[in-house]
Amino acid sequence: MTEADKTTFRDTLLALRHRLTGEVSHLADEALRGRGGEASGSLSNAPLHLADLGTDNAEQDFTLKLLENQEQALTEINEALERLRLGTFGRCEECGAAIPKGRLQALPYTRHCVDCARKVQQSL
Numbered sequence: 001m002t003e004a005d006k007t008t009f010r011d012t013l014l015a016l017r018h019r020l021t022g023e024v025s026h027l028a029d030e031a032l033r034g035r036g037g038e039a040s041g042s043l044s045n046a047p048l049h050l051a052d053l054g055t056d057n058a059e060q061d062f063t064l065k066l067l068e069n070q071e072q073a074l075t076e077i078n079e080a081l082e083r084l085r086l087g088t089f090g091r092c093e094e095c096g097a098a099i100p101k102g103r104l105q106a107l108p109y110t111r112h113c114v115d116c117a118r119k120v121q122q123s124l
Protein backbone atom coordinates (compact mmCIF):
# COMPACT_ATOMS: atom_id res chain seq x y z
CA MET A 1 0.00 0.00 0.00
CA THR A 2 1.46 3.34 -1.04
CA GLU A 3 1.45 6.53 1.02
CA ALA A 4 -1.10 7.95 -1.41
CA ASP A 5 -3.36 4.96 -0.78
CA LYS A 6 -3.09 5.48 2.95
CA THR A 7 -3.98 9.14 2.57
CA THR A 8 -7.00 8.23 0.48
CA PHE A 9 -8.19 5.67 3.03
CA ARG A 10 -7.61 8.06 5.90
CA ASP A 11 -9.68 10.73 4.14
CA THR A 12 -12.42 8.20 3.42
CA LEU A 13 -12.47 7.04 7.06
CA LEU A 14 -12.52 10.60 8.38
CA ALA A 15 -15.39 11.54 6.07
CA LEU A 16 -17.29 8.42 7.12
CA ARG A 17 -16.68 9.17 10.78
CA HIS A 18 -17.90 12.72 10.29
CA ARG A 19 -21.10 11.52 8.63
CA LEU A 20 -21.76 8.82 11.21
CA THR A 21 -21.14 11.19 14.11
CA GLY A 22 -23.83 13.47 12.70
CA GLU A 23 -26.23 10.58 12.26
CA VAL A 24 -25.58 9.24 15.74
CA SER A 25 -26.40 12.54 17.43
CA HIS A 26 -29.50 12.88 15.27
CA LEU A 27 -30.63 9.36 16.21
CA ALA A 28 -29.86 9.94 19.87
CA ASP A 29 -32.05 13.04 19.70
CA GLU A 30 -34.83 11.03 18.15
CA ALA A 31 -34.55 8.25 20.70
CA LEU A 32 -34.72 10.78 23.54
CA ARG A 33 -37.70 12.57 22.05
CA GLY A 34 -39.44 9.23 21.50
CA ARG A 35 -39.22 8.61 25.21
CA GLY A 36 -42.12 10.89 25.76
CA GLY A 37 -43.22 14.48 25.52
CA GLU A 38 -42.50 17.06 28.18
CA ALA A 39 -40.42 14.90 30.47
CA SER A 40 -37.67 14.44 27.91
CA GLY A 41 -37.00 18.18 27.91
CA SER A 42 -35.24 17.98 31.22
CA LEU A 43 -33.04 15.19 29.92
CA SER A 44 -31.60 17.09 27.03
CA ASN A 45 -28.53 18.19 28.96
CA ALA A 46 -27.97 14.85 30.63
CA PRO A 47 -25.40 12.45 29.26
CA LEU A 48 -26.94 9.80 27.05
CA HIS A 49 -27.14 6.32 28.50
CA LEU A 50 -28.59 3.88 26.03
CA ALA A 51 -29.62 1.48 28.76
CA ASP A 52 -31.72 4.20 30.38
CA LEU A 53 -33.75 4.83 27.28
CA GLY A 54 -37.07 3.10 27.16
CA THR A 55 -37.79 0.58 24.44
CA ASP A 56 -41.55 0.82 24.62
CA ASN A 57 -42.32 0.88 20.98
CA ALA A 58 -40.91 -0.84 17.93
CA GLU A 59 -39.89 2.35 16.18
CA GLN A 60 -37.81 3.47 19.10
CA ASP A 61 -36.36 0.00 19.42
CA PHE A 62 -35.33 0.22 15.79
CA THR A 63 -33.74 3.62 16.31
CA LEU A 64 -31.73 2.29 19.23
CA LYS A 65 -30.60 -0.73 17.22
CA LEU A 66 -29.50 1.59 14.45
CA LEU A 67 -27.73 3.76 16.98
CA GLU A 68 -25.90 0.75 18.35
CA ASN A 69 -24.81 -0.30 14.89
CA GLN A 70 -23.62 3.19 14.07
CA GLU A 71 -21.67 3.43 17.30
CA GLN A 72 -20.13 0.05 16.56
CA ALA A 73 -19.15 1.32 13.11
CA LEU A 74 -17.62 4.45 14.68
CA THR A 75 -15.50 2.25 16.94
CA GLU A 76 -14.36 0.24 13.94
CA ILE A 77 -13.50 3.44 12.06
CA ASN A 78 -11.45 4.76 14.96
CA GLU A 79 -9.58 1.49 15.19
CA ALA A 80 -8.94 1.49 11.44
CA LEU A 81 -7.48 5.01 11.76
CA GLU A 82 -5.29 3.72 14.56
CA ARG A 83 -4.10 0.87 12.32
CA LEU A 84 -3.26 3.43 9.64
CA ARG A 85 -1.09 5.22 12.17
CA LEU A 86 0.57 1.98 13.26
CA GLY A 87 1.11 0.79 9.71
CA THR A 88 -0.95 -2.39 10.06
CA PHE A 89 -3.92 -1.09 8.07
CA GLY A 90 -4.94 -3.34 5.19
CA ARG A 91 -3.67 -6.56 6.80
CA CYS A 92 -6.09 -9.25 7.86
CA GLU A 93 -5.99 -9.60 11.64
CA GLU A 94 -6.75 -13.28 11.35
CA CYS A 95 -4.33 -14.62 8.73
CA GLY A 96 -2.06 -11.59 8.16
CA ALA A 97 -2.70 -11.52 4.41
CA ALA A 98 -3.06 -8.22 2.58
CA ILE A 99 -6.74 -7.33 2.22
CA PRO A 100 -7.51 -6.62 -1.47
CA LYS A 101 -7.80 -2.94 -2.24
CA GLY A 102 -11.28 -3.37 -3.72
CA ARG A 103 -12.55 -4.76 -0.41
CA LEU A 104 -10.94 -1.89 1.50
CA GLN A 105 -12.55 0.60 -0.83
CA ALA A 106 -15.96 -0.96 -0.22
CA LEU A 107 -15.42 -1.40 3.52
CA PRO A 108 -12.46 0.75 4.62
CA TYR A 109 -12.72 -0.23 8.26
CA THR A 110 -12.73 -3.97 7.72
CA ARG A 111 -10.15 -5.90 9.71
CA HIS A 112 -10.45 -9.21 7.87
CA CYS A 113 -9.93 -10.56 4.37
CA VAL A 114 -13.04 -12.04 2.71
CA ASP A 115 -12.23 -15.63 3.72
CA CYS A 116 -11.59 -14.81 7.37
CA ALA A 117 -14.60 -12.48 7.55
CA ARG A 118 -16.74 -15.38 6.40
CA LYS A 119 -15.20 -17.69 9.02
CA VAL A 120 -15.66 -15.11 11.76
CA GLN A 121 -19.31 -14.62 10.74
CA GLN A 122 -19.96 -18.33 10.81
CA SER A 123 -18.44 -18.73 14.25
CA LEU A 124 -20.79 -16.11 15.71
Ligand SMILES: [Zn+2]
Pocket residue numbers: 092093094095096097112113114115116117
Ligand atom coordinates in the same frame (compact mmCIF):
# COMPACT_ATOMS: atom_id res chain seq x y z
ZN1 LIG B 1 -7.58 -13.44 6.53
